[in-house]
Amino acid sequence: MFELIKKLSNALGVSGYEEDVKEIVKAELENYVDEIKTDSLGNLICVKNGSERMKIMVAAHVDEIGFVVKHIDDKGFIRLTPIGGHFSQIVLGQRVVIYGKSKIYGVIGCKPPHLMKDEERKKAIEISDMFVDVGASSKEEVLKLGIEVGSPAVLDREVVMLANNRITGKAFDNRVGVAVMIEAVKRTESDATVFAVATVQEEVGLKGARTCAYALDPNLAIALDTCPAADFPGSESAHMDIRIGKGAAITVIDAAGRGLITTPKVLKWLRETAEKYNIPYQLEVAEGGTTDASAISLTKQGIPAGVVSVPARYIHSPVEVVDLRDCDSAANLVAKALETYKDYWY
Numbered sequence: 001m002f003e004l005i006k007k008l009s010n011a012l013g014v015s016g017y018e019e020d021v022k023e024i025v026k027a028e029l030e031n032y033v034d035e036i037k038t039d040s041l042g043n044l045i046c047v048k049n050g051s052e053r054m055k056i057m058v059a060a061h062v063d064e065i066g067f068v069v070k071h072i073d074d075k076g077f078i079r080l081t082p083i084g085g086h087f088s089q090i091v092l093g094q095r096v097v098i099y100g101k102s103k104i105y106g107v108i109g110c111k112p113p114h115l116m117k118d119e120e121r122k123k124a125i126e127i128s129d130m131f132v133d134v135g136a137s138s139k140e141e142v143l144k145l146g147i148e149v150g151s152p153a154v155l156d157r158e159v160v161m162l163a164n165n166r167i168t169g170k171a172f173d174n175r176v177g178v179a180v181m182i183e184a185v186k187r188t189e190s191d192a193t194v195f196a197v198a199t200v201q202e203e204v205g206l207k208g209a210r211t212c213a214y215a216l217d218p219n220l221a222i223a224l225d226t227c228p229a230a231d232f233p234g235s236e237s238a239h240m241d242i243r244i245g246k247g248a249a250i251t252v253i254d255a256a257g258r259g260l261i262t263t264p265k266v267l268k269w270l271r272e273t274a275e276k277y278n279i280p281y282q283l284e285v286a287e288g289g290t291t292d293a294s295a296i297s298l299t300k301q302g303i304p305a306g307v308v309s310v311p312a313r314y315i316h317s318p319v320e321v322v323d324l325r326d327c328d329s330a331a332n333l334v335a336k337a338l339e340t341y342k343d344y345w346y
């Protein structure tokens with residue numbers, strides 16, 4: 001799955017600007033589904049026709065955290081508004097790509113440390129005190145590059161391989177989940193009607209999944225995402241069990257119950273499927289963060305929903321790390337769950 005993840009992760013898809021990623025999903029799935037359509041919010045819905053009685057929605061958000069241009073000053077420096085949850089200390093000193101007429105490269109700067117007072121130097125710098133330098137010397141030059149208020153931007157980072165089947169890149173949250181969805185649709189022999197949905201605007205409030213679940217009205221749903229691993233220095237104190245390389249994560253509870261509390265039947269379905277097919281898995285209980293499944297589960301009269309995640313280190317940074325074996329396990333688990341639903345629902 002390395003090449004697929006690489007292609008998806010390197011693409012730009014800030015919340016609300018997911019076109020490039022959706023194009024990749026479309027190209028990957030068009031020969032495996034019966035119909036592909038887009039709804040008014042922008043969700044890409046890939047439909048594999050099957051049983052009338054069982055419609056299963058598989059949701060993977062295609063958006064990533066990023067920025068949009070807020071202001072361009074007379075000297076050509078650009079201010080950004082963050083979209084989604086950023087950790088400001090990771091943003092400073094990075095290279096960015098702003099989507100103007102073409103990909104425009106810039107760097108994120110701030111007041112240099114040697115001009116700071118001692119006190120200032122100890123403080124974390126806010127994103128609002130940073131700016132982008134694209135090399136331009138006036139506002140006019142910036143505008144000529146096709147950059148204007150509202151242009152999206154992401155941190156510039158390409159996927160590379162690390163040791164031990166691990167890979168690193170930006171936007172693994174959630175292009176890894178998108179790759180899992182694509183692979184699951186290709187691998188499954190499900191007889192259900194499957195809606196594989198590339199959802200939009202998850203990072204800013206689970207928006208796409210909410211409207212899409214309402215319209216599709218599935219009987220069941222599985223959201224695919226990444227979840228934070230706690231297996232590196234400093235993370236042990238969180239006392240969480242998730243490790244990369246130990247299999248797909250099945251969510252029991254996220255956001256300490258304010259997000260999803262997976263219903264026992266869904267949990268049983270996903271766990272027993274993993275066990276039946278010897279697919280490595282781990283159980284996730286998280287106190288922060290949630291996924292599309294939370295929004296879907298509260299749609300209409302309530303839709304039974306679960307989450308299958310790929311554990312990731314350093315989530316919401318440009319150097320997220322996942323293990324390819326977990327991606328494969330997650331894809332197999334979803335592919336099989338789309339077949340085994342019968343043992344639980346009909």
Ligand SMILES: [Zn+2]
Pocket residue numbers: 061173174202225226
């Ligand atoms: Zn996510």
